[in-house]
Amino acid sequence: xxxxxxxxxVKYTKYMLKEALVALIREQHISTISVKAxxxxxxxxxxxxxxxxxxxxxxxxxxxNEVLANVMLYLKEQDQxxxxxxxxxxxILEYAKKNSELFxxxxxxxxxxxxxxxxxELSQIISSQYNMDMDExxxxxxxxxxxxxxxxxxxRWLQDGAKESPEYISEFLKKALQGGIMCFKNPE
Amino acid sequence: xxxxxxxxxVKYTKYMLKEALVALIREQHISTISVKAxxxxxxxxxxxxxxxxxxxxxxxxxxxNEVLANVMLYLKEQDQxxxxxxxxxxxILEYAKKNSELFxxxxxxxxxxxxxxxxxELSQIISSQYNMDMDExxxxxxxxxxxxxxxxxxxRWLQDGAKESPEYISEFLKKALQGGIMCFKNPE
DNA sequence: TTGTAATCCAACATTATGTCTATTATAATG
DNA sequence: CATTATAATAGACATAATGTTGGATTACAA
Numbered sequence: 310x311x312x313x314x315x316x317x318x319v320k321y322t323k324y325m326l327k328e329a330l331v332a333l334i335r336e337q338h339i340s341t342i343s344v345k346a347x348x349x350x351x352x353x354x355x356x357x358x359x360x361x362x363x364x365x366x367x368x369x370x371x372x373x374n375e376v377l378a379n380v381m382l383y384l385k386e387q388d389q390x391x392x393x394x395x396x397x398x399x400x401i402l403e404y405a406k407k408n409s410e411l412f413x414x415x416x417x418x419x420x421x422x423x424x425x426x427x428x429x430e431l432s433q434i435i436s437s438q439y440n441m442d443m444d445e446x447x448x449x450x451x452x453x454x455x456x457x458x459x460x461x462x463x464x465r466w467l468q469d470g471a472k473e474s475p476e477y478i479s480e481f482l483k484k485a486l487q488g489g490i491m492c493f494k495n496p497e
Numbered sequence: 498x499x500x501x502x503x504x505x506x507v508k509y510t511k512y513m514l515k516e517a518l519v520a521l522i523r524e525q526h527i528s529t530i531s532v533k534a535x536x537x538x539x540x541x542x543x544x545x546x547x548x549x550x551x552x553x554x555x556x557x558x559x560x561x562n563e564v565l566a567n568v569m570l571y572l573k574e575q576d577q578x579x580x581x582x583x584x585x586x587x588x589i590l591e592y593a594k595k596n597s598e599l600f601x602x603x604x605x606x607x608x609x610x611x612x613x614x615x616x617x618e619l620s621q622i623i624s625s626q627y628n629m630d631m632d633e634x635x636x637x638x639x640x641x642x643x644x645x646x647x648x649x650x651x652x653r654w655l656q657d658g659a660k661e662s663p664e665y666i667s668e669f670l671k672k673a674l675q676g677g678i679m680c681f682k683n684p685e
Numbered sequence: 686t687t688g689t690a691a692t693c694c695a696a697c698a699t700t701a702t703g704t705c706t707a708t709t710a711t712a713a714t715g
Numbered sequence: 716c717a718t719t720a721t722a723a724t725a726g727a728c729a730t731a732a733t734g735t736t737g738g739a740t741t742a743c744a745a
Contacts, residue, residue, distance in 0.1 A: 318711065318722050340528035340609075345701060354724050359703065418610070446661065447669065453653045454646035454673050461645030462638045473634065481635065485642050485677045492676035506691055506742065533732060542693050547734065 323361060325351040330368055331414055338419045339369060369423055376415065377427055380404055398435060398482065402475035405463070409471040416464045425460060432456040439486060443493045451493055455486050511549060513539040518556055519602055526607045527553060557611055564603065565615055568592055586623060586670065590663035593651070597659040604652045613648060620644035627674060631681045639681055643674050 329351035333342050342365050348355045362368045383404045389397060405412045415424050436455050441448050459482050466478055517539035521530050530553050536543045550556045571592045577585060593600045603612050624643050629636050647670050654666055 314713090316712065316722065322723075343701060344703090355702095356704085356725085357723055360722080363703095422606070422610075450650045450653065450666075450669055451673065453649050457649030458642035458646040458677075462641050465638065465641045478638075481638055484680045485639065488676040488678075488680035489646075489673045490676070492672045502744090504691070504743065510692080531732060532734090543733090544694080544735085545692055548691080551734095 319361075322353055322357055325353055326358065326361070326368060327372055329353075330365060330372070331411065334369075334417070334419045335414050336419075339365060339421050339423075366421075366423075369420065373415070373423055373427065376411070376424075397479070399475045399479040401431070402463075402466075402478050405467065406471045406475055409467055413467040413471075416467055428460055428463070429456055432459050435459070435482075436486065439490055441490060441494070447493045451489055455489060458485060507549075510541055510545055513541055514546065514549070514556060515560055517541075518553060518560070519599065522557075522605070522607045523602050524607075527557060527609050527611075554609075554611075557608065561603070561611055561615065564599070564612075585667070587663045587667040589619070590651075590654075590666050593655065594659045594663055597655055601655040601659075604655055616648055616651070617644055620647050623647070623670075624674065627678055629678060629682070635681045639677055643677060646673060 326347065329347055330342070333347060333350060344355060344358055344365065347365060347368075348358050362371070380401060384400055387397075387400050389400055414420070433452070433456060436452055441451065443451070462478065462482060462485075466473065514535065517535055518530070521535060521538060532543060532546055532553065535553060535556075536546050550559070568589060572588055575585075575588050577588055602608070621640070621644060624640055624647075629639065631639070650666065650670060650673075654661065
């Protein structure tokens with residue numbers, strides 16, 4: 310892994326643009342945010358923006374990748390394998406709670422569901438932990454039901470200030486998933 | 498109820514614009530559709546568009562309202578009370594299947610989730626049919642889990658060509674909802 | 686047929702976009 | 716510290732969509 314040294318000016322520019330975009334997303338939908346307004350908020354020249362990003366969506370995607378990378382890093386710090394299937398959901402929720410303001414913003418409607426897609430993958434890892442011995446159609450829809458349910462509860466939790474503990478939400482989701490599964494399982 | 502007679506020209510204009518918008522939404526996200534392109538597709542003058550709508554989102558909203566009105570009408574035709582809590586979910590699914598191409602489009606990502614919000618209300622009516630005797634927090638999250646799960650399964654069903662019968666999906670959703678609820682219910 | 690009203694057409698100022706170049710400011714390096 | 720490299724800026728530019736307007740044209744309803 311090569312350690313590319315980044316010019317401090319570049320760091321500054323990108324930092325300001327990211328902060329500005331997140332701030333704007335708190336107020337309006339990403340699709341309505343113009344490059345002009347964004348650069349004014351960040352106090353960065355518009356031409357400079359185009360050196361680094363093609364449009365606000367591009368910037369948002371880069372923010373997303375960083376956030377996800379940080380989540381993975383956190384999982385590793387807690388000695389958990391992000392690719393394995395038996396990591397603790399609680400740990401992710403923990404991290405989200407620590408950064409709940411940012412997460413709430415990024416999971417809001419104003420982000421055009423840029424983040425949901427990736428969380429979907431995570432959710433699928435989680436749901437794959439369960440033994441789902443049932444017919445294929447039921448399995449398909451149950452996965453759909455479970456993953457979207459999980460994401461939605463997660464978002465609601467953030468929206469309401471992440472008051473409950475990560476453990477509570479984690480337990481809730483496990484129970485809810487199990488509950489649905491039990492109803493469709495074939496007798497063994 | 499006054500019967501306002503509508504000029505045939507107006508009918509024509511609105512019809513063409515609606516068709517054009519739906520066609521465009523099949524291909525691209527609503528936020529990227531310009532008034533110019535829309536009017537060209539519909540072969541309607543751009544100034545005329547502004548007489549009737551403020552922007553493509555406005556038009557989409559009016560389409561939404563019509564579709565929902567038609568659903569309600571269909572429910573009434575089937576002698577079901579749309580405001581009551583014990584109407585058949587199957588009937589709605591039936592109607593969606595009959596118009597599955599349109600519904601698939603309108604529930605796609607390209608519509609910026611304009612339709613999801615209203616379906617949420619419907620879903621809440623459905624979930625209110627259940628006796629949820631449990632603590633308030635669990636109830637809150639379980640409702641979230643259930644409604645979003647239902648919507649998601651519904652969308653998936655449409656996306657995959659609505660192959661299963663309305664009865665199958667209806668039964669599936671009922672079972673899945675019940676399953677989650679059973680896990681959290683207080684002993685009576 | 687006739688008055689009404691909806692559509693069309695052309696023009697307009699305004700605004701954001703994306704690109705480019707010369708200039709200035711800052712960082713990295715010896 | 717002085718020099719070199721490069722990032723950011725300011726400004727200009729063509730392009731394109733927006734939203735509005737006034738007047739000509741056309742289709743409708745009665």
